[in-house]
Amino acid sequence: xxxxxxxxxxxxxxxxxxxxxxxxxxxxxxxxxxxxxxxxxxxxxxxxxxxxxxxxxxxxxxxxxxxxxxxxxxxxxxxxxxxxxxxxxxxxxxxxxxxxxxxxxxxxxxxxxxxxxxxxxxxxxxxxxxxxxxxxxxxxxxxxxxxxxxxxxxxxxxxxxxxxxxxxxxxxxxxxxxxxxxxxxxxxxxxxxxxxxxxxxxxxxxxxxxxxxxxxxxxxxxxxxxxxxxxxxx
Amino acid sequence: xxxxxxxxxxxxxxxxxxxxxxxxxxxxxxxxxxxxxxxxxxxxxxxxxxxxxxxxxxxxxxxxxxxxxxxxxxxxxxxxxxxxxxxxxxxxxxxxxxxxxxxxxxxxxxxxxxxxxxxxxxxxxxxxxxxxxxxxxxxxxxxxxxxxxxxxxxxxxxxxxxxxxxxxxxxxxxxxxxxxxxxxxxxxxxxxxxxxxxxxxxxxxxxxxxxxxxxxxxxxxxxxxxxxxxxxxx
Numbered sequence: 148x149x150x151x152x153x154x155x156x157x158x159x160x161x162x163x164x165x166x167x168x169x170x171x172x173x174x175x176x177x178x179x180x181x182x183x184x185x186x187x188x189x190x191x192x193x194x195x196x197x198x199x200x201x202x203x204x205x206x207x208x209x210x211x212x213x214x215x216x217x218x219x220x221x222x223x224x225x226x227x228x229x230x231x232x233x234x235x236x237x238x239x240x241x242x243x244x245x246x247x248x249x250x251x252x253x254x255x256x257x258x259x260x261x262x263x264x265x266x267x268x269x270x271x272x273x274x275x276x277x278x279x280x281x282x283x284x285x286x287x288x289x290x291x292x293x294x295x296x297x298x299x300x301x302x303x304x305x306x307x308x309x310x311x312x313x314x315x316x317x318x319x320x321x322x323x324x325x326x327x328x329x330x331x332x333x334x335x336x337x338x339x340x341x342x343x344x345x346x347x348x349x350x351x352x353x354x355x356x357x358x359x360x361x362x363x364x365x366x367x368x369x370x371x372x373x374x375x376x377x378x379x380x381x
Numbered sequence: 382x383x384x385x386x387x388x389x390x391x392x393x394x395x396x397x398x399x400x401x402x403x404x405x406x407x408x409x410x411x412x413x414x415x416x417x418x419x420x421x422x423x424x425x426x427x428x429x430x431x432x433x434x435x436x437x438x439x440x441x442x443x444x445x446x447x448x449x450x451x452x453x454x455x456x457x458x459x460x461x462x463x464x465x466x467x468x469x470x471x472x473x474x475x476x477x478x479x480x481x482x483x484x485x486x487x488x489x490x491x492x493x494x495x496x497x498x499x500x501x502x503x504x505x506x507x508x509x510x511x512x513x514x515x516x517x518x519x520x521x522x523x524x525x526x527x528x529x530x531x532x533x534x535x536x537x538x539x540x541x542x543x544x545x546x547x548x549x550x551x552x553x554x555x556x557x558x559x560x561x562x563x564x565x566x567x568x569x570x571x572x573x574x575x576x577x578x579x580x581x582x583x584x585x586x587x588x589x590x591x592x593x594x595x596x597x598x599x600x601x602x603x604x605x606x607x608x609x610x611x612x613x614x615x
Binding site: 155156157158159160188189190191236237239240278279280281282283284285286287288291292304305307314315316317318322323324325326327328329330331340 | 389390391392393394422423424425470471473474512513514515516517518519520521522525526538539541548549550551552556557558559560561562563564565574
């Protein structure tokens with residue numbers, strides 16, 4: 148496995164993918180062409196718009212990004228891919244389209260075989276066992292909540308600590324994950340913006356400057372520091 | 382129809398249901414016993430704990446609250462009910478259990494016949510056409526996202542305005558609803574905490590001190606003031 152799973156595509160006051168520059172150039176060092184999966188359509192933008200945005204960011208690596216929607220046979224496109232990048236947006240839409248186009252299983256197989264994979268936000272969420280710790284609205288009804296499962300736990304991207312000064316009564320992120328664990332047993336990694344997981348061979352290492360918050364059923368949440376190996380979580 | 386659909390159960394620095402006291406006492410003035418639906422399990426609490434909490438708040442009205450889980454036949458319980466209150470929590474769990482227990486359709490029929498109904502948060506969300514503008518995590522996979530449809534639009538409870546000072550890159554509520562409208566066409570009412578809808582006969586009136594934010598596909602969002610009739614929205 149050779150995957151880069153980032154909480155977010157963009158940090159405050161930075162360009163799209165800017166903070167991941169070194170990691171992207173390393174991950175895709177042997178790739179001339181990478182397949183982009185724009186299914187999550189952030190803010191409802193089209194596949195074409197989204198692919199153009201991502202392509203521009205990949206120009207500096209000398210890599211041509213091709214949208215999966217440009218291929219007649221999306222399954223064959225993944226089968227033949229040198230690398231894949233799945234962008235963020237709405238996770239329900241992403242998962243729904245991955246199933247509808249028959250791409251979920253072939254993508255899992257290719258990542259397991261070692262094809263370089265990068266995800267941001269929703270594209271990272273789908274690396275987990277299920278998409279059930281997404282923050283997104285259920286704008287479509289996917290045929291399943293099961294996702295790639297290339298890591299043995301779930302991810303909550305854009306993890307946000309409770310705001311002690313808030314007067315808002317909607318559930319905090321931590322409460323939502325606690326509700327998840329009332330019904331489900333897999334651990335959840337709350338990945339803050341600026342953190343990513345580097346999944347190489349049998350290791351899943353937390354990277355970036357921040358700690359991540361680990362939630363386990365019936366246990367107190369726990370902070371883990373950068374460079375922690377999470378491969379034995381679960 | 383005779384329904385009270387509140388964005389939240391509790392306001393900052395107040396007791397549970399405190400701000401709705403007058404409305405609750407008016408809605409259930411002819412009811413001695415009200416059925417409580419605790420399926421949404423906020424924070425993962427049990428049906429028993431949740432029903433006890435709600436029952437205590439109903440003591441002052443001289444109303445006995447009975448949890449739907451206390452009945453062998455939940456469908457008959459709704460059929461015979463003088464009134465129903467559905468509490469907040471996780472909307473996916475609520476909708477999943479409403480279908481699993483066969484309660485969704487009988488509840489819709491009874492509300493249409495004029496049985497007093499009150500919802501808070503998730504219990505309000507299910508009054509809309511679908512649950513697809515919930516803020517909750519998909520902790521279970523419900524058999525459908527379709528909900529009661531006693532009002533002709535969708536609701537986003539706990540509506541939260543974007544924070545202009547935020548450095549967080551997760552989607553704002555407004556962006557999420559915009560993503561909803563990339564795929565779906567029904568209007569969405571963003572109901573702020575402290576607002577509720579009073580659905581009586583053929584009118585659906587916005588109540589409380591705050592404006593509500595109305596989202597329509599391909600249109601700019603619009604603020605509407607208290608006492609606006611939303612029955613013709615959609």
